[in-house]
Amino acid sequence: xxxxxxxxxxxEDRLLVIDRLSALPFPRVExxxxxxxxxxxxxxxxxxxxxxxxxxxxxSEEIVEAAEQEIExxxxxxxxxxxxxxxxxxxxxxxxxxxxxxxxxDFVAPEPLGFLCGVAGDMRVWRLRSSGRWVALVxxxxxxxxxxxxLAAVGEASSLPE
Numbered sequence: 001x002x003x004x005x006x007x008x009x010x011x012e013d014r015l016l017v018i019d020r021l022s023a024l025p026f027p028r029v030e031x032x033x034x035x036x037x038x039x040x041x042x043x044x045x046x047x048x049x050x051x052x053x054x055x056x057x058x059x060s061e062e063i064v065e066a067a068e069q070e071i072e073x074x075x076x077x078x079x080x081x082x083x084x085x086x087x088x089x090x091x092x093x094x095x096x097x098x099x100x101x102x103x104x105x106d107f108v109a110p111e112p113l114g115f116l117c118g119v120a121g122d123m124r125v126w127r128l129r130s131s132g133r134w135v136a137l138v139x140x141x142x143x144x145x146x147x148x149x150x151l152a153a154v155g156e157a158s159s160l161p162e
Contacts, residue, residue, distance in 0.1 A: 044112040050150040089124040
């Protein structure tokens with residue numbers, strides 16, 4: 001099954017998406033993914049930078065591992081470039097944003113953390129203190145049959161505790 005998004009094809013194109021989202025004003029209302037690979041809402045932007053094949057018809061170990069390795073290689077490449085710009089990223093555990101351990105039964109994680117904790121366990125984060133934002137790279141997979149996705153997220157600094 002082909003990707004539902006128009007995705008950036010090279011490392012340079014992916015960096016352009018990250019740079020654009022880092023500077024773009026946040027939308028006033030929630031946007032939904034469409035043909036473009038990015039969407040957002042108040043205080044955040046998300047973009048699919050790369051997507052593997054899906055695994056509906058073939059979930060063999062060799063196929064899944066090859067797809068995951070390709071995404072991880074591209075994550076490492078982008079991480080190296082962004083580390084050169086902004087320094088070493090933090091690793092942020094997304095488990096707390098699921099809210100299972102939160103004493104407040106009405107806890108809802110702010111976006112994009114609410115979305116990201118549903119598809120990934122952790123993310124690499126650079127805090128852009130001069131802009132009051134953070135940028136993250138994540139490998140996500142919503143379900144074992146779905147594709148792996150390399151995601152970029154940009155959020156307001158206040159949405160991610162220190």
